[in-house]
Amino acid sequence: MNELIYFFNYVVVAGSVTGCIYAMGAIGVTLIYSILRFAHFAHADMMTLGAFVVLLLTLAFPHAGDSLGLPTAIVMLPLAMIFTSLVAVGIDRVFYQPLRAHGVKPIVMVIASLGVTLMLQGLIRLFSGTGAESLYVEARKAIFRIELPGVTRPIIITEPQVILFVVTLVAVIGLHLFLTRARLGKAMRAMSDNPDLARASGINTKLIITLTWVIAGSLATLAGTLLSLDVAFKPDLSFFLLLPIFAAAIVGGVGHPYGAIAGGFLVGFAETLAVFNWSVLLRPLRDSLPSWLELPNNLALVGTEYKIVVPFFILIAVLVWRPTGLFKGKVI
Amino acid sequence: MPLLEAIDVHGGYGGMNILNGVDMAIEADEIGVIVGPNGAGKSTMLKAVFGLLTITGGEIRLRGDPITNLAPHKLVERGMGFVPQEKNIFPSLSVAENLEMGAFLKPGTVSRLKRQIYDIFPPLYDKRHQPAGELSGGQRQMVAMGRALMNEPSVLLLDEPTAGLSPRYMNEIFEQVKRISATGVGVLMVEQNAKQALRIAHRGFVLAAGQNRFTDSGEALLADPQVAKSFLGG
Numbered sequence: 001m002n003e004l005i006y007f008f009n010y011v012v013v014a015g016s017v018t019g020c021i022y023a024m025g026a027i028g029v030t031l032i033y034s035i036l037r038f039a040h041f042a043h044a045d046m047m048t049l050g051a052f053v054v055l056l057l058t059l060a061f062p063h064a065g066d067s068l069g070l071p072t073a074i075v076m077l078p079l080a081m082i083f084t085s086l087v088a089v090g091i092d093r094v095f096y097q098p099l100r101a102h103g104v105k106p107i108v109m110v111i112a113s114l115g116v117t118l119m120l121q122g123l124i125r126l127f128s129g130t131g132a133e134s135l136y137v138e139a140r141k142a143i144f145r146i147e148l149p150g151v152t153r154p155i156i157i158t159e160p161q162v163i164l165f166v167v168t169l170v171a172v173i174g175l176h177l178f179l180t181r182a183r184l185g186k187a188m189r190a191m192s193d194n195p196d197l198a199r200a201s202g203i204n205t206k207l208i209i210t211l212t213w214v215i216a217g218s219l220a221t222l223a224g225t226l227l228s229l230d231v232a233f234k235p236d237l238s239f240f241l242l243l244p245i246f247a248a249a250i251v252g253g254v255g256h257p258y259g260a261i262a263g264g265f266l267v268g269f270a271e272t273l274a275v276f277n278w279s280v281l282l283r284p285l286r287d288s289l290p291s292w293l294e295l296p297n298n299l300a301l302v303g304t305e306y307k308i309v310v311p312f313f314i315l316i317a318v319l320v321w322r323p324t325g326l327f328k329g330k331v332i
Numbered sequence: 333m334p335l336l337e338a339i340d341v342h343g344g345y346g347g348m349n350i351l352n353g354v355d356m357a358i359e360a361d362e363i364g365v366i367v368g369p370n371g372a373g374k375s376t377m378l379k380a381v382f383g384l385l386t387i388t389g390g391e392i393r394l395r396g397d398p399i400t401n402l403a404p405h406k407l408v409e410r411g412m413g414f415v416p417q418e419k420n421i422f423p424s425l426s427v428a429e430n431l432e433m434g435a436f437l438k439p440g441t442v443s444r445l446k447r448q449i450y451d452i453f454p455p456l457y458d459k460r461h462q463p464a465g466e467l468s469g470g471q472r473q474m475v476a477m478g479r480a481l482m483n484e485p486s487v488l489l490l491d492e493p494t495a496g497l498s499p500r501y502m503n504e505i506f507e508q509v510k511r512i513s514a515t516g517v518g519v520l521m522v523e524q525n526a527k528q529a530l531r532i533a534h535r536g537f538v539l540a541a542g543q544n545r546f547t548d549s550g551e552a553l554l555a556d557p558q559v560a561k562s563f564l565g566g
Contacts, residue, residue, distance in 0.1 A: 183432070183439055186425065190433045193422040200382075200416070202408035202437040202483065 003281050005153040015272035016265075017161055017230060018244075020168040023264025024223035025245035027175065027257050028216035034192035034255040035212045036096070038109035042116035043220060044238030044245060045124070046088060050221025051228040051237065052124050053080040055135055062138040073135040073229050074163060080225065081218040088217035089210055091116055117238070125235045132232040135225070160229040167222055172261060175215070179257065184211060192255060240308060244271070247311035251318050253325030262326060271310045274301040333396045335360045335518040336381070336487050342389035343380050350376045352542040353390065356520075358535050360486070363509060363519045365550060367526040368539035368563065374522040375417065377539065378489050381520070382414045383407055394487065409437060413485030417492045417522075420476035423465025427456050430464045430475050434482030441484070449478040452508060470501035474508070481512065488512065490521035494529075506532050526564055530554050538563055 025047060032040040057076035058064075065072035095112055142159035178185040184207070191198040191208050199205055224237065248267045252259025279299035286295055302309060318325060334357040344350035350373045358364035366374045379385050381392055383404045392400045394410060404414070413434075422430050431449055435442045450457040453474040459467060464475045473493055480488055493509070494502040502525060510532050513519045523529035530536050533550030538559060546559050553559050 183436070186429050186432060187436060190422045190425055190429075193424050194419055197416070197420060197422065197479075198433070200404050200408065200414050201433050201479065202405050203433065204405075 001148075001151045002153045003284060005148070005151055005155055006280050007276075009153075009156050011269075011272050011276050013155075013157055013161060015269040017164060017268075018271055019265035019268030020164050021223045021227045021241070021264075022244050022248045022268050023261045024168060024171060024219045025241060026248035026252065026260035026264045027172075028219050029245055029249040030252070030254055030257055030260040031188075031212050032216050033249070035188065035209060036100075036109070038106040038113070039246070040216075041110060041113040041242065042091070042120060043113075043216070044242040045117050045120040046084060046217055046220040047224030047227075047241055048124055048235065048237045049087065049120055049224070050080050050084040050217070051135070051224035051233050052128055052235075053083050053221070054225045055128070055133055055228070055233050058135060058137050065139075071136060071139065071141075071159065071163075071229065073225060077222065077225055081221045084221040085214040085217035088213040088220075092209065092213050117242075121235070121238065128233075128235045130235060132234045134232050135229045158230065160226060164226040164230065167226060171219060171222060175219075175257060184208070188212065243308060243315070244268075244311040247315040247318075251314060251325055253327030256325070256327040259325055259327035267311050267314055270314055271307050274310045275304045275307045276300060334358060334393075335362075335395060336364075336520060337393045337396075338377075338381065338390070339393070340390040341377070341380060341387055341392065343385055343387040344376065345385055349388070350542050351380060351387075353544075354537075354539065354542065355544055355547070356535070356537050358487075358518050358520055360518050361513060361516050362534035363513045363521070363532055363550075364535040364537065365526075365529045365533035366520070366522045366537045366539060367529065368537075368545070372539040373542040374539055375491050376542075378414075378491050378520065378522050382412065382489055408483060411484070411486040413480035413483055413488045415476045415480045415488070415490050415493065417495055421464045421472050421479070424463055426461050427464050427467070427475055428460040430479050431456075431482050434479035437483060442482075445482050445484065449481060452481070452511060453478055470497050470504065473497065473501075473505055477505075477508070477512075481517075485517060487518040487520065490519065492522050492524055494523065494525055502528065527554065530564075 025043060029040060029043050032043070054073050054076050057079060058072045062072055065075040068075060095116055096109060099109055099112055144157050144159070144162070145154040146157070147154045179189055187198065187203045188208050188211065190201070191203060191205055195205065228237065244267050248263035249260050250263070251266055252261070252263030277298055277300050279295055279297060282295055282299070289295065337357045338354055341351050341354045342349060354373070354377050356364060366377060368374050376385065380387050383402050383406070387400050391398055394412065399407060399410065422433060425433065428446065431446050432442055435445055455471055456474055456478060459471065464472060467475065477490070477493065490509070494505050497505065506528060509519055509521065521529070530550040530553055536548060536550045536553040537544055538546040538553065546553055546556065548556070
């Protein structure tokens with residue numbers, strides 16, 4: 001039983017955490033692609049930016065969350081979401097919109113977003129330094145240990161992880177309701193389907209574009225902050241997020257928000273399962289194994305330091321065998 | 333005063349003129365049909381009316397107001413509806429959502445207008461929750477026309493509404509166009525099926541090389557031996 005708890009803690013919980021983060025990032029990538037038709041490489045840096053804004057606000061008001069019983073970073077989230085959305089809309093107006101007005105090819109937009117990536121990374125590093133920072137300023141992370149009868153090992157889940165699950169669930173349900181019920185949400189899907197006809201129907205496409213950046217920026221802030229809260233804020237966070245969120249968006253089928261969620265969890269769990277030490281689960285069987293077979297201490301498929309190769313392999317496999325992704329999306 | 337009027341329109345794509353002086357006029361309850369050989373500029377003329385290409389000379393008027401080179405969304409606000417020949421639906425949206433998008437500028441009227449559209453196109457009611465991309469060609473055309481009608485346009489532009497449809501569906505679409513026009517909507521459409529289209533046309537415009545060759549009532553054009561000989565295949 002202890003081994004199963006270990007599996008739960010290191011695969012189910014850890015995989016869900018990674019899955020939630022990737023899903024929220026991938027939804028942003030997929031929405032931007034379906035409305036603006038380009039792969040937005042600066043997306044992971046919008047996640048870092050959102051988390052950085054939260055860090056600054058938390059440093060400025062370290063006790064803002066005390067009265068609510070929540071981590072200060074969570075209380076600061078709405079402000080940071082608004083700020084990051086404004087920055088995202090601003091970046092669009094300054095860098096992407098002039099290019100769109102010229103009718104450039106999508107690849108030019110992609111290169112422009114690479115430029116924005118470098119710029120954002122540099123700016124964040126300029127102000128934050130290069131080290132890791134905890135988002136728990138003058139506070140401690142609450143860790144819940146759930147004891148089960150008959151086992152010595154408890155289920156361990158942290159406060160930010162619980163918040164992450166709740167926030168992801170609310171965000172996904174909210175997005176679903178928005179896209180299927182709200183007039184502007186439907187208009188967003190319409191513009192993704194057929195932008196010319198959307199314009200011919202009188203849909204204000206500029207408003208839809210702004211809205212896309214607001215949603216993507218807000219989700220990026222949520223994902224970046226909750227990841228930083230669970231681990232720590234690092235200025236190079238985006239470096240480790242960019243590939244997995246693109247893999248998730250492509251695996252799910254680009255242009256499908258639900259596919260992005262599925263892809264996020266698929267990539268997240270694949271990563272977690274690949275770095276999981278399977279030897280732990282085999283240990284109870286050690287006595288029944290033949291004597292010539294010695295159980296190694298570590299039976300992980302890849303070392304933790306190399307887990308970034310997992311989304312890379314998934315990406316290659318999907319691009320080779322099913323370039324439209326699980327949900328028949330567009331091909332980037 | 334005509335509902336929609338084009339006077340000596342010149343224009344084209346990228347400096348190449350396709351329209352070399354087209355005149356047309358329709359009244360509020362009329363069907364105008366543009367026919368002519370391939371490359372005559374029929375669809376180009378319709379797109380020019382809807383602001384999709386730059387008009388370099390001449391004028392277009394809606395109820396006497398000049399609307400030359402206005403952007404499409406401005407024309408939608410002024411009561412013009414346009415159904416392109418291809419890509420004229422939102423394939424992943426349900427039929428009902430397609431219609432709702434047509435009334436994007438008038439959200440208050442959606443449910444009343446949806447009922448009207450289902451009355452005009454009964455097959456759409458049963459399929460209202462189905463993605464429009466899964467419908468047959470004829471039903472897609474109904475969705476496309478329905479979407480444009482949701483804005484309660486005073487003039488509806490149809491670009492080859494029967495292209496690729498079976499004769500049965502073609503007649504059905506023409507019947508529906510007649511019904512739409514009877515409710516006081518001016519219709520201007522481009523058609524390949526010239527004979528059938530001219531039969532329902534109050535005004536017919538035979539274009540060739542970007543100019544009016546013949547302009548008359550549909551009946552008179554069908555009866556004109558010269559038109560029949562050179563444009564309607566004898």
